[in-house]
Amino acid sequence: QVQLVESGGGLVQAGGSLRLSCAASGSIFMIAAMGWYRQAPGKQREMVAIITKGGTTTYADSVKGRFTISRDNAKNTMYLQMNSLKPEDTAVYYCNYIGMGYTWGQGTQVTVSS
Numbered sequence: 001q002v003q004l005v006e007s008g009g010g011l012v013q014a015g016g017s018l019r020l021s022c023a024a025s026g027s028i029f030m031i032a033a034m035g036w037y038r039q040a041p042g043k044q045r046e047m048v049a050i051i052t053k054g055g056t057t058t059y060a061d062s063v064k065g066r067f068t069i070s071r072d073n074a075k076n077t078m079y080l081q082m083n084s085l086k087p088e089d090t091a092v093y094y095c096n097y098i099g100m101g102y103t104w105g106q107g108t109q110v111t112v113s114s
Contacts, residue, residue, distance in 0.1 A: 006095055009108030016085050020108060022078040022095030029076045033098040036069060036080045038091035038110075049080065050098060063089075085112045 008020040020036070035050035049059045049069035057069050068081040078095055092107040 004095055004097075004102065004105040006093060006105055006108040009093060009110045011111045011113065012085055014086055014112055014114050016112070017081070017083045018085065018110060020080040020082065020093055020095075020110075022080075024076050024078065024095070024097075028097060028100070028102075029071075029078075030073060032100060034071065034078050035096060035098050036078075037094045037096065038089075039094070039107075040091040043091075045094070048093070051078065082110070085110075087112045087114045 003025045005023045006020060008018060010018060012018055031053060033050060033052040036048040037045050038048050039045040047060060048063055049057060049067055051057045051069045051071050059067060066082065066084045071078045080093070082089065090110060090112050092109050094104055094107040096102055096104060
């Protein structure tokens with residue numbers, strides 16, 4: 001039961017931009033904080049950015065100033081605008097609700113070439 005669907009990944013050159021989208025189930029989306037995570041090969045999944053239902057945001061130091069997380073409650077969709085991409089941003093990106101133990105989706109691959 002895939003109810004969190006990530007999209008927007010792709011292959012870009014360093015310095016480029018991508019905009020990821022996360023389509024979520026409406027009822028939970030309206031009350032939950034959400035976040036973007038990423039996992040590179042051989043690495044543990046790490047939090048990239050989180051956003052509360054009220055719009056308060058927190059970013060990992062590695063992406064601060066380059067990535068912007070946002071959510072559109074009316075569309076049940078969360079976004080991650082990624083600018084000034086670096087090769088070290090290469091990973092599979094996932095979205096999820098915070099603190100609810102929700103099933104992970106398939107993620108979307110982001111590959112940044114140098």
